[in-house]
Amino acid sequence: MQKRWVKQEKADAKKVDKLSKELSVSPILAGMMLRRELNSFEDAKNFFRPNLLHLHDPFLMKDMPEAIERIERAIKNQENILIYGDYDVDGTTSVALTYCFFKEIHSKIDYYIPNRYKEGYGISTQGIDYAFENEQTLIIALDCGIKSIDKIAYANQKGIDFIICDHHLPGDEIPDAVAVLDPKRKDCNYPYKELSGCGLGFKLIQAYADKNDIPFSEVEKYLDLVVVSIASDIVPITGENRILAYYGLEKLNTNPCKGFVALKELSGKKDDFTITDIVFSIGPRINAAGRIDDAKNAVKLLIADSVEGAEDAGFIINLKNDERRDFDANITEQALSMILNSPEMEFRKSTVVYHESWHKGVIGIVASRLTEKYYRPTIVLTESNGYVAGSARSVLGYDLYEALCGCSDLLDQFGGHKYAAGLTMKTENVPAFIQRFEEVVCATITDDLLTQELLIEDEILLENIDAKFFRILQQFSPFGPQNMSPIFMSRNVSSYGYGTIVGNNHLKMTVRQPDSPIFNTIAFGMGEYLEEVNMGKPFDICYTIDQNIYKDKKTIQLNIKGIKTY
Structure with missing residues (x-):
């Protein structure tokens, strides 16, 4: 699935220069700090050196x-x-x-x-x-x-x-x-x-x-x-x-x-x-x-x-986790088959799938997997205690709860928030609900929201990535919501040697820019790019910078999130 590359706003150049000199870090890292509202040495100290004494009363x-x-x-x-x-x-x-x-x-x-x-x-x-x-x-x-x-x-x-x-x-x-x-x-x-x-x-x-x-x-x-x-x-x-x-x-x-x-x-x-x-x-x-x-x-x-x-x-x-995995894999496979075997479903702007025998405990996980696959608002339904119960997941920027409000007359109960919700309804309401939910989504979602976004921290040269850069980058962790692992973009890179497919359609290759070091990369689930990257022509990548450990040896590895060929 092609993703939408969105660059974060550049930090103010004067502030970048000032903070870069004050902290003796590269302008790239100074820009990252400013985007996280770290505007001074004191801000940076509190961020990079968390202190239990700073917990609130x-x-x-x-x-x-x-x-x-x-x-x-x-x-x-x-x-x-x-x-x-x-x-x-x-x-x-x-x-x-x-x-x-x-x-x-x-x-x-x-x-x-x-x-x-x-x-x-x-x-x-x-x-x-x-x-x-x-x-x-x-x-x-x-x-x-x-x-x-x-x-x-x-x-x-x-x-x-x-x-x-x-x-x-x-x-x-x-x-x-x-x-x-x-x-x-x-x-x-x-x-x-x-x-x-x-x-x-x-x-x-x-x-x-x-x-x-x-x-x-x-x-x-x-x-x-x-x-x-x-x-x-x-x-x-x-x-x-x-x-x-x-x-x-x-x-x-x-x-x-x-x-x-x-x-x-x-x-x-x-x-x-x-x-x-x-x-x-x-x-x-x-x-x-x-x-x-x-x-x-x-x-x-x-x-x-x-x-x-x-x-x-x-x-x-x-x-129990092994059981959960089995239920998850089987239900996901069945749900994907339903979608693929229905041309009408495949090209909708929403996904609603239903089977009376699916395990209620994993339908939320399945909804997340289907959302990841098709990137659109998704609901997975099953039968529970005489009713149909559902778990819903949304895409970034789309208010799922509001969409369910537009179907409330067909539901017995629903609750949740913008990106996840649960619902129940009578069995006879399922066909009407599937149609109504699609109508509501079509009327309220934009095409941009149906294309997954890759939020790019900064555009950099591969030569900017060295041991000091990576060491400071690691100190931004723990990564998570509102402090995600940064995604960088580099243009005009080429495969050094030949890429290969490993595991479950993962693309493994080494890349470089003119005059840059060579970096090992892994692109999970992106094997379809193998032929293009092996043609010797340059391409653009966005990626996170990770550490790979093999036989106790640690090396920097780029985890590729997107590839654009020319």
Whole structure:
């Protein structure tokens, strides 16, 4: 698929020159810094040398004093406490962090993860009933609860107090809980708004530790859980999240909890984890527990206090991940076949596919794969509990939620945001919905939005890439939303020797410009360019600059994202 190359705006030349001289870096790197709003030596120092001392005071968050007072009272009065969280990575890491911290202080503590299929997302009546039956008088809910008005009212009737720690956007009404911690509340003046659910749990235990003179070392030891949540929940890696992610990666790669040790062994990874590794290796394994079976298995892994316990839990989760992969591969293959065998579907501006037997736990993953393949708004539907349930994914710049609003009369329920949503409808409404959704998308999407964008950091010469350049480039990490790994562009390059196809249609070649060094490259899934690059004519490339490790030897490798031939 041809992609649209879009160059970022050039930074102001005078500012580039000034910062370049001040920091003794190349103008290319100075421009990168300015585009990230690093305008001075002090800005650069705080960015490149994150400091845990720069974390915000947790008591700046609305309702934090009330939350800590209620937890202190529960511990003093020997109340039973329930830690409640969502079934995804952010939820299970949140529960593990909060449970482990308070377990060292208070023995009467339990955790609860709702069943994805029997209870659905968020706080459930069954979960509250579980707390009531077990005489648990305080529930700390993480990564959910901000819209659970009726469920909190139900808990209040049963004499159960709630502390809500959620990072999702609130509705017009705030639940009547003892404390509602959410930096996105309009009446919350907390300086950083983009914490993950587990990041919010971290602020809760940080506040408790501050108030009760517990050393910060007892808080920071859970940062490996926080970085896994930050990466998996795709929150911006800016501000406070950058500090948490930086030190979380350090913890994950030097002294992780036993559960992550087990997952690393199962994944076969030898070198350090990056944010990308978490997204594609750790996150899917933890998520598989809730997608295929029960997310409590993920919490068991993350709170394991023995090697044997972690290995046993890891083994189960890995089995579930293998099942998830099989479901994913089979359903994706079936969905692609449906599209290819229907000329009408292939050339639509939206994709909606439906089969009553598809596994509900993986349709979101399949929707993402189809969006990646055809780059258009996509919905995958299956049957669930007498209804048709769907998972929807969008493309950059297109408001999927608004499109679903245009189909609301055909839906029983829907919710989500601009780029991802869930929905349910009656089976008989499926054909009309497919047609309506296509009509709405056609009326509201532009051709530009249907072509994937490659946002180019800067145009550079290959000779600009040397050891110092790469060393400083690495210090921009951790990479992630709002600080993506930079994509560079170079013109008039040529293949040195002959390119070859390796693996699953990947193009491997060496490239150079006149008078430049030679660089090894890999272009994943771009084997169709082999003949053109081997003709000896120059072409343009855009790429990220990575490190390749082979037999303990480290070399710079260009990971090609796009090729334009003349």
